[in-house]
Amino acid sequence: MGGDHGPAVVLPGAEIAAQRHPDARFVLYGEEAAVLPVLEGLPRLKAVSTFHHCDVSIRMDDKPSQALRQGRYRSSMWRAIEAVKLGEANVAVSAGNTGALMAMAKFCLRTMASVERPAIAAVWPTLRGESVVLDVGATIGADTQQLVDFSVMGGAMARALFGIERPTVGLLNIGVEEVKGQDEIREAGRLLRELNLPGITYHGFVEGDDLGRGTVDVVVTEGFTGNIALKTAEGTARQIASYLRAAMSRTLMAKIGYFFAKGAFDRLRDKMDPRKVNGGVFLGLNGIVIKSHGGTDAEGMAAAIDVAYAMASKNLLERIEADLRAFGSRTSPDAALEAPESSTP
Structure with a gap:
């Protein structure tokens, strides 16, 4: 409805x-x-x-x-x-x-036991293929723990959706230098670097232009920034499409050029079509929920259901739970005591 x-x-x-x-x-x-x-x-x-x-x-x-x-x-x-x-x-x-x-x-x-806030994850088209970006609008702001949780959950989604054994994860920041950004982002980066979690490879900080480049498989940010980035990218895609349509119909020579290059333009249009990557995944809950854009058409709705089918058939929940348990074992007070025993022959 x-x-x-x-x-x-x-x-x-x-x-x-x-x-x-x-x-x-x-x-x-x-x-x-x-x-x-x-x-x-x-x-x-x-x-x-x-x-x-x-x-x-x-x-x-x-x-x-x-x-x-x-x-x-x-x-x-x-x-x-x-x-x-x-x-x-x-x-x-x-x-x-x-x-x-x-x-x-x-x-x-309800949220999973160790997750304070859920996130909405979106599939983002890039020059390299596709990336997972989260959070794109579930909550405003995020502390260090939540950013690390998002990294773990986004990594699990990338493994399920893309079949990548150890997806690369980057924290969206105003620069790649470790001294830049808010305290929560810098601290999250330090934790991810030191913990060396088994399910992901921490890349470091990434900037806005890295989203389209596909520098990493998973981009992590808080919901306010992520939602603005998402809407900006969608609007830019529509703007470029409008420019192309106007340019190709302006003169007779442009129309002839479009006729010969129609295949290339069709591929570009398909790549820039927001409907093809419709469907935000609610991560961190004890169940899978997919949010489709309200203004999409039937093809976009089908794309959201495609994401739902993939997440259910590839056991997304089990992957996230396993990764969160691994993260918990790395950060628990007993981890340091257990480490020497595990390394003893």
Whole structure:
């Protein structure tokens, strides 16, 4: 029911995803009068779906506290998240109100034992391929411990999504020098360097232009900075696309040049298409929740479901839990005492 267009976009997106993943099954929550007419026109999705009517839908402008009061236990958003908690679904996907989705997910699923705050991780297109960037909007600000947690969770996601054994992790900063940046960032960098965690390779500080270069596999920052970076990148991609369209249609010679270079321009457009990397992953919860852009179309919604499918099928939760346990063992007071024994033949 969420997003700018509700079932008219969400369901066709699920239909595309059902074609891509024939073994996937869908549990749909929403208002019967809005969902069923659209579902009737999507035979492939209908054949692999179970529908549950819900009386309440969370509006895009509802405050998180208001959504929790009015929509807990009854809304389509809550029911979808609860299905993950009860084991009736592996992952929940929503294009709805981000604040309400995060509030409900935290309340229903709870955070993992050693995680203070969850993060939203996004897949970022780069010159080298793709990177994971987090946090892109779950919380404002982050202390040293939270930045280290984000690094561990982002590394687990990169291993699950990209198949990289030891992904490189960088902390987003105003410079690469160790003396630059806020105290929390410098301290997080020191910890990651000294701990040498088994699941990741700490690269050091990275700057804004490293995001597009793909300097590291995982870029870690706090939610305020990450969200601005995400929206700036998306806006820049659209701006460049508009410039290209205008330039290619300005003169007859430009139109002829476009005709001969159409293949190259199509590849560029595909690479810059924000829909192809839609789907933010809520990390740090006892369950997987994916947030789609509310303004996306069916192809973008399908991309978010693709991310959900990958995260569920590659056991993201188990990977994060294992990495957090490894991190805890490195930082526990007993670790120093255990080290000599483990090195003794």
